[in-house]
Amino acid sequence: MTGQRTSRRTFVTSAAALATSAALLPRPAIAQSAPRVVVVGGGFAGASAARALRRIDPRIAVTLVEANQTFTACPFSNGVIAGLRDLKAQQFDYDKVAADGIALAIATANAIEPAIRMVSLGNGAQLNYDRLVLAPGIDIRWDALPGYTEAAAEQMPHAWKAGAQTLLLRRQLEAMEDGGVVVIAAPANPFRCPPGPYERASLIAYYLKTKKPRSKLIVLDAKDAFSKQRLFQNAWAELYPGLIEWVSLSQGGKVTAVEVASKTLITDFAKHKADVANVIPPQKAARIAEIAGVADRTGWCPIDPVTFESKLQPNVHVLGDATIAGGMPKSAFAANAQAKVCAAAVAMLLRGETPTEPKLINTCYSLVAPDYGINVAGVYRPLNGILTEVEGSGGVSAVDAPRATRALEASFANGWFKTITSEVFG
Numbered sequence: 001m002t003g004q005r006t007s008r009r010t011f012v013t014s015a016a017a018l019a020t021s022a023a024l025l026p027r028p029a030i031a032q033s034a035p036r037v038v039v040v041g042g043g044f045a046g047a048s049a050a051r052a053l054r055r056i057d058p059r060i061a062v063t064l065v066e067a068n069q070t071f072t073a074c075p076f077s078n079g080v081i082a083g084l085r086d087l088k089a090q091q092f093d094y095d096k097v098a099a100d101g102i103a104l105a106i107a108t109a110n111a112i113e114p115a116i117r118m119v120s121l122g123n124g125a126q127l128n129y130d131r132l133v134l135a136p137g138i139d140i141r142w143d144a145l146p147g148y149t150e151a152a153a154e155q156m157p158h159a160w161k162a163g164a165q166t167l168l169l170r171r172q173l174e175a176m177e178d179g180g181v182v183v184i185a186a187p188a189n190p191f192r193c194p195p196g197p198y199e200r201a202s203l204i205a206y207y208l209k210t211k212k213p214r215s216k217l218i219v220l221d222a223k224d225a226f227s228k229q230r231l232f233q234n235a236w237a238e239l240y241p242g243l244i245e246w247v248s249l250s251q252g253g254k255v256t257a258v259e260v261a262s263k264t265l266i267t268d269f270a271k272h273k274a275d276v277a278n279v280i281p282p283q284k285a286a287r288i289a290e291i292a293g294v295a296d297r298t299g300w301c302p303i304d305p306v307t308f309e310s311k312l313q314p315n316v317h318v319l320g321d322a323t324i325a326g327g328m329p330k331s332a333f334a335a336n337a338q339a340k341v342c343a344a345a346v347a348m349l350l351r352g353e354t355p356t357e358p359k360l361i362n363t364c365y366s367l368v369a370p371d372y373g374i375n376v377a378g379v380y381r382p383l384n385g386i387l388t389e390v391e392g393s394g395g396v397s398a399v400d401a402p403r404a405t406r407a408l409e410a411s412f413a414n415g416w417f418k419t420i421t422s423e424v425f426g
Contacts, residue, residue, distance in 0.1 A: 034061045035350045038119050038129040040109045040288060042066030044073075044332040045320030046135030047097055047424050048339035054100045056347045063103040063127055065119065069093065071425065074193065075332045076417050077162040081170045082203035083211075084370055090162055092425035112292035114313045131346050134294060134301075134310075135319040135335070136286035137161075138192050141299070144282040146257040155260050156277040159200075160192065172276045173207060179214040180275030183265055185255040188222040190300065191283045192321045192330045195227040195376070199366040200278070202232065205240040206369050218272060219246045220265060222254040227329070228366060228376055231397055235368040235406075255279070285322035292316060300324045305382035307345035307355050308338060317342050326386030327378070334362040336420060357382055359390070365413035373397075373409030 039050045042064055050064045071092045079085040098104050108122035119127040142149055159165040186197040201219050208215040236244045247253035252269035265272045284299030294301045294310040301318040302311040310316045319342055320335035328334050337360045345355035363377040378394035380387045
């Protein structure tokens, strides 16, 4: 499969279809007319799962719990940092989700008690469920990098949750003098959006080349290899010669501490003083996963690859970035695909049926410049208890593709974002 063919598959996801259930009752009911499914988290995974459940079986009472009235998407937020997009283009409300007959609870989920199948919300409400779907996303490991705290993030933003941090990093780039040094610290695997740091480096380089051409960008990496590496580095050589320096793990790229006051990033071999420092720290599943007892010692959530049911708590399913999903990366496309498979499985389980083995597709686009796109894709299925890429199924953009193809892939990337956000929120 060529990368070009793969990119045209933008939105296909095989798997039996969709299904699940949710609803809210003030107290447990002995007899119930409809199964209840509560979905916690209104991102690409959670909103997709909630809507899929209603489409599969409208009798299912579905409640979506989300802390924010507006969802701010991470995909394409690197374009906001580089001044290519407005943050409003990343923001979506839940009006169409509610129009599907889904009950919305705009509140935080503070506690989950799997033994009695109940979710407690920050507003005092309690939701009972037959099946719970958790799609909580990620949290930052604030104790993982010496010197990097929540307060430090206001000086050295991570911008790995789209919103205020995205705009903060953008403002810092705009305020930097021409000739300044931007340093990006990329974490070890696993983390949300494996190609994300390198797309960010690319688009910041585009900003610097066009606005502050005397400046330099350094990527300090805790890895020796990264997603779409050859494609990115070939593009950097072509588009941004001499502007981007990538320092690998074996070359001393792993950041071991930061000094916030001086904006200095420390590695085993050197200290790098930045005018703008973007620290992308280690991550874990969001705290509610730990509270629910579905996260293991790694901080991530082991799941059954057929149903996405937690391996640690019965009747609780986990989706998206929070999961240990084997070879399947933490991406918006993957979250959407997992949600559909999980919904189908939940609906079957509620009917007392055995879910069928799924196949899932992931496609991940990256922009190296506004008119230069690259992608990677893969097909995944359960094997030996984990999601495994089907041999020979994946593909990346052709290394020697002409610029016209790169421009076409950039248009595919834009089309993908419009398609997925329309499906999930429109």
